[in-house]
Amino acid sequence: MSLEKITRVAGRGVFVPGNDIDTDRIIPARFMKCVTFDGLGEYLFHDARKNADGTDRPHPLNDPRFKGATILLSGANFGCGSSREHAPQAIQKHGFRAIVAENFAEIFFGNCTTLGIPCATASRVDLARIAAAIEANPQLEIVVDVTAQAVRFAGQTVRAEVRPAARDALVNGRWDPIGELLEGLPAARATAAHLPYLAREA
């Protein structure tokens, strides 16, 4: 399986402030009554963006200035809670190609990487600088450089780390591990043969 080598993502950004933004908030459970991921993009951050009567609430994603942004910025522990892949799927289907946050919850981070969405961590101070630059000029191009582990914007460069295993997978086009895992299937069967609980009779 040949996959795109994701070395950098360039585009406009939008900052969704807050820490501990959980996956229920990213995509409320009631929108998961589906057997495909199609159409989830529409419900991204639904309850933060919509009133009960369907009208818009003030939210960065409802702000026309940030429409078409492809880089999502947020705070600490982004994506905590439920393991639902519906969350990164909704983010991707909404049009985002990369996320920069102070740090990420573990399962969410893995789910994003497997979908080819780089998750880069930047300091709070640097995130605030990027957010201020976007606020000043929503058309500003932001570059998330996965290889160099940096975010470039308005002539500035800040550190944005991508964990080594994820970085390797993204820049070398092996973020979806299925091909490699299938190659290892005979080895997996050999490992399983040493574990009695995996025997068919067990």
Next chain:
Amino acid sequence: MPKSLFEKVWAAHAVRELANGQTQLLVGTHLIHEVTSPQAFGMMRDLGLKVAMPHRTFATVDHIVPTDQVSEPYRDPLAQAMMDELRRNCTEFGITFFDRSTGRQGIVHIVGPEQGITQPGTTIACGDSHTSTHGAFGAIAFGIGTTQIRDVLATQTMALGRLKVRRINVNGRLRPGVYAKDVILHIIRVLGVNGGTGYAYEYGGEVFDRFTMEERMTVCNMSIEGGARAGYVNPDETTFDYLRGRPYAPKAAAWDAAVARWRGFASDPGCQYDDVVAIAGSAIAPTVTWGINPGQGIAINETIPDPAKAQAADERAAIEEALAYMKLQPGTPIKGTRIDVAFLGSCTNGRLSDFQEVARHVRGRRVAAGIKAIAVPGSQIVALQCEKLGIDRVLAEAGFEWRAAGCSMCLAMNPDKLVGDQLCASSSNRNFKGRQGSPTGRTLLMSPLMVAAAAVTGTVADAREVFAVAH
């Protein structure tokens, strides 16, 4: 070199190193449910893949099942479609399905242990973050995403980076009226909701040595709420006693061999941990959350935090956001807060002992006027056990609706939902904004007995006072 259980289980299941440095890890046991698996089967079909070891995947249905309707078709056609899809996938790919007709259906994290599928020294994965529950048996159990479900179906393995291990010792004795739920809410309060990122939590000490399997499950269940992807307790006689005779537990001579093997997986004395934390059991009080994440908890006798007294700007903003959503007043006691709904159940606290403990105390008491109280067994087997013991009748006489097994109001992907900004005293695991089905619904997490105390008084209450528990 002495090793931790985590290291031993990891070594026994490591297939090989992948190009990016992660490990291809064998997943001995794979559990699936209707919400996160259908897309994975779709990917399998798209790629023309077969399930590598169909006898090692077990399915049940829990999130979307109504708890007030057992016959199909369900009133909600979307729920019925998900049910049908799971049935079709299990049939087509040859997977064991604990459907309602088997009498063994229930919340996936209750079914695995109940059937004896969850065993020490094993690796377990499930597309559900509360998979950490199974760590109570000395298994390394991970919540995974849907693409990883595909990986496990196709190869019985997944790509994973190794976790660090933090040992959490809880020594001494818990005071009367303090439960496993309070222990984990206290741990999360102390270590934070992302304190466990990158770690597996190994729980130990005298309190865990004395805990039953159901209590250990309650704690391990919420490891993920502290950011730890896995949490476990070393296997011991309590573990083996629980598993003996269960449908999928080894039988006869194989049993003794299995117990010997399981014992060997326990962490060796003197093994190295990446971090060690000590918590005094006697310092833990009945705990209630007041905010919008499980780390925002206080002892029942404390007051709701005041943002003006916060140490840092960040903390102040977090408290303000939470109080605005929760519509609670800073500096006031949490005790006495009016509730609307009481929910007993979930993979955290939907087991026999949870209902037994509540029934023991609510016998002869009544749910307060105007309070909706529901009791939802975690599995059909839990329901049957409760019904045999008359627990269902005690709860019903007290004014709780006794329901059929499912996830129910923990995440409200079924008809059990909060309405508007109702405030719910809940034995579940998450108090996130909108978690219980209403975008403005409010959740207070607490132990089952504290939920019962809230139900009978109509307010957040100290169960030790309401039920005269000497403390």
